[in-house]
Amino acid sequence: HKFDPIPTKDYYAMAGIFRSTDAHYGTINGQGNRQPSRLLTIVGSDKNRAQKIRNHEFKLEQENAKLLLMQEENRELRALKKKANANQKARMRRLNRDIKAARANIKNLEEQSPAANFAMGVKDGRVADTRVLVRGEIRNQGPIVKRGFLQVLDHVKAYPIGSRASGRMQLASWLTQPDNPLTARVMVNRVWHHLFGAGIVRTVDNFGATGERPSHPELLDHLAMKFVENNWSVKSIIREIVLSRSYQLSSEMVEANLKNDPNNRLLWRMNHKRLSAESLRDAMLATSGRLNPQPAAGSEITKIGDVIAARAMRQLSQGQRNTNRRSVYLPIMRNSLPEMMRIFDAAEPSLIVGKRNETTVPTQALYLMNSPFVSGQAVAMAQRIMNRTEQPAEGIRLAYELAFARAATDDEVSKAQNFLSEVSEEKDTPGQWAIFCQALLASAEFRYIN
Incomplete structure (x- = not known):
């Protein structure tokens, strides 16, 4: 590595493990694809x-x-x-x-x-160690490097790799050793990043020489230790963090603190966070009362079977549009990311994304104003309000509670009543309330956690 203490031999030692592994990802032979493979059958x-x-x-x-x-x-x-x-x-x-x-x-x-059920997966292939390619040239081959792990972490117990084993099992055991200094720290840092909007190490994909130093190294060590002690339970480390005082702070600004720590590295307040694409979709479904929290029975991919992906595209896209289940249960294909996920910066499925980019672009506002999905949730939310209230003021207060989890102020109620009267001369019509509800769903307050 150019900056970190990882020699070329270490790279080829680990590459040998993956070269000795057969990946089954369900593609066919064709132009641009010289490595076809079937899906694994789950019996x-x-x-x-x-x-x-x-x-x-x-x-x-x-x-x-x-x-x-x-x-x-x-x-x-x-x-x-x-x-x-x-x-x-x-x-x-x-x-x-x-x-x-x-x-x-x-x-x-x-x-x-x-x-039969199908799934992408891997299994041991033809076992082979790898030769070093001098300066990366395929025709300039150097010595053979046995499969192994990073020498810089030589204090971590390394399991010997047998002559007939790919090394995947040994790699997994090496990674999950309690004394491995990287695995637990990287994981808890990512959990912290998702909960706070920024990691203790802000470069979540880079713990090397070119990455940022941790703002609270002792805290990172403590959380990593707790994570390992609790059998690598993600749920337990989330509980540990969300019950802390730091997580429960408001995002209110304090002038003196802002002057001394403008980037909030000392965690004197909670960071302003925008809802992720998945959370935004789920929040709209929950507010409308349509969210189905249950996972689907089986996998959409399994139902389709081991076929060319293009044949399944239309069926999957239709399923993505029609389902009211949580976004985590949506079938995701690399070249068929749901429209809302794509517009609101969901992770690109074909890449490894530790930290998402956040953009604010006109297409997001246009989607919130014109999307059939958003207008459909607004109509359902309006019907929910009309079924539970009789007076416009009551409906407005309920709408604010559903959308923003807070009570509406008297000024907001007054302005909302004026808005409803301007939208239509008729009182308490579904269309009138749907427009009001869509305005709430499209607001900045709905999309941000303060």
Whole structure:
């Protein structure tokens, strides 16, 4: 590494672990993709069912192999054209019939396939150590480096990697050793970042020489120790943090503190935080009363099966639009991020994103004003208010409680009543209340945690 104490050999030692691993991510061979792979079949604990699935897959592979051989022979015979003799022409006719029958047989086998669940995953592949590529040149190969771990952390117990093992299990054991100085600290720092809007180490992806120093190193050590002591429980470390005084502070400004610590590195107040794309969507569904907190039965990807992703795109997009479940349960494909997620800076699925960028752009305001999703939640929220209140002032106060979790001031109630009367001459119409509710959902106060 250019700045950190990680030599080239360490890189190739760890690269060997992943080169000895087969990744199954469900793609086909084609232009721009030279590494096709199938999804892994999840067979569960039913051994008889698992054996049936394996037998069926073996039979299907045999039929496909026969078909490929016949197609290759047929291509060679067809290349002869007019030079083919009578026997060769007869053979071509038989091959055409056999190829047609084989395709029908394969189609029939695929339709009769035992029900199986699919998932992306990895398993041990062909085990091999890696050669150093001098200056990164593929043709300039240096010595072979055995699979292993970072030497700078040589005080952490390293498990020997057998000659037939990829090293993934040993890597996982090495990472989760209680005395590993990185894993627990990196994890609790990310939890802190999500809760406070900024990590104890602000460069959440970089604990190296070019990263920022921790603002409270002793606190980071303490939280890492508690995390390991509680069996690496994320729930326990979240509880530890949210029950602290620092987390429960308001975001109110104090002039003296602002002057001495404008970036709030000493945590004298809570940071102003904007709702993430997922939280914003969930908040709208909760405010409208439509949020379904239960996960769906099974996975949308599993239901679709091991097929070309493009065929599943329309079905997944439709499911993303129609579901009222929490955003964490939305099926996400790398090239099919839901519109709201994309506009409000959700993490790009094809990248590793430790810290999201926050943008404020016109498309966000346009989405809040014109999106069928937002207007639909506003209509549902309006109906919810009309069902629970009789007087406009009561409805306005309830709307503020639902949207902002606070009581409306007398001035806000007065202005809202004037707004409702200006929207329509008729009183207490659903459309009138829907416009008011959409204005609340599109407001800055709804999108920010103060």
